[in-house]
Amino acid sequence: MKRAVIYCRVSTEKEQQQTSLQRQREELLELAKSMDYKTIAVFEDEASGYDVERDGLMDLLECLKDEKVDALFIQDETRIGRGHARIAILHLLEKTNTTLITNSDQGPFVLSDMDAMVLEILAVVEEYQRKIHNAKIKRGMKRAIEQGYRPELNLKNRGNPEGRARLTVPIEEIVSLRNKGMTFDEITTVLNGLGYEASKATIHRRYKEYEKDQA
CATH class of the missing domain: 3.40.50.1390 (Resolvase, N-terminal catalytic domain)
Incomplete structure (x- = not known):
């Protein structure tokens, strides 16, 4: 039923x-x-x-x-x-x-014709937002790899059909990507794409804490 x-x-x-x-x-x-x-x-x-x-x-x-x-x-x-x-x-x-x-x-x-048109526009906008987000991840990943970053060393559960685990990003990864000249926005995109769970604000804060500790 x-x-x-x-x-x-x-x-x-x-x-x-x-x-x-x-x-x-x-x-x-x-x-x-x-x-x-x-x-x-x-x-x-x-x-x-x-x-x-x-x-x-x-x-x-x-x-x-x-x-x-x-x-x-x-x-x-x-x-x-x-x-x-x-x-x-x-x-x-x-x-x-x-x-x-x-x-x-x-x-x-x-739906009225107007409602149908508005909903169609919303669906198109969402689809392009998704494409732009995925493109940013691919671009950031490509740039990181070109500069020597090796993501295969940082993934868990490779080959796991249920997907990789969500990870808390270590400061070493942030520093490594930052030293390669990447912006915090690019670093966030790359690490999120790799399965690390962290916002741009968190990554920026952790890097600043690292700089303070190194001073």
């Missing part, structure tokens, strides 16, 4: 809004059942649709990330959010391949 989650939202904590919240829950549970979905969770919020920092919404997004969910049931499209928040959440639903079903439509929500 297909799996679904339900999200209900009202804007205030007034008594009539509480009644609306209960009505949304009951109607959506019935709609999901009528469409042969198994409801695995119900999330609720009493907050503005312009606010993305909603406890119920955050729990919902975590569920979509961690669980196998086929559809999200809501009363109408404004329940997930308004303004930019609405577009951002629609984008996240597309990324998780979650079908959005509304009670007002009695079926899958159909």
Whole structure:
């Protein structure tokens, strides 16, 4: 059976809004059942649709990330959010391949031409951001190798089908790459690509601490 989650939202904590919240829950549970979905969770919020920092919404997004969910049931499209928040959440639903079903439509929500265009632009931008990030890693790695850096000496679990372990970067690696004339941004990109877990700020701080110790 297909799996679904339900999200209900009202804007205030007034008594009539509480009644609306209960009505949304009951109607959506019935709609999901009528469409042969198994409801695995119900999330609720009493907050503005312009606010993305909603406890119920955050729990919902975590569920979509961690669980196998086929559809999200809501009363109408404004329940997930308004303004930019609405577009951002629609984008996240597309990324998780979650079908959005509304009670007002009695079926899958159909994007407007404008919404579809905006979401397509967002997808293209994300794809190019990913390509640029990967290109930076490759460029930094190539430069490091050309200057004598040997990454094969610093990897653990080579040949491990589950991937290499995340490592805490040693100061020796930072100093070695810095001595080859690389910037901290390039060093961060190279080491992250090798599996070391460290931000640019951390690498910069550790190098400055090293310089201080050597003084």
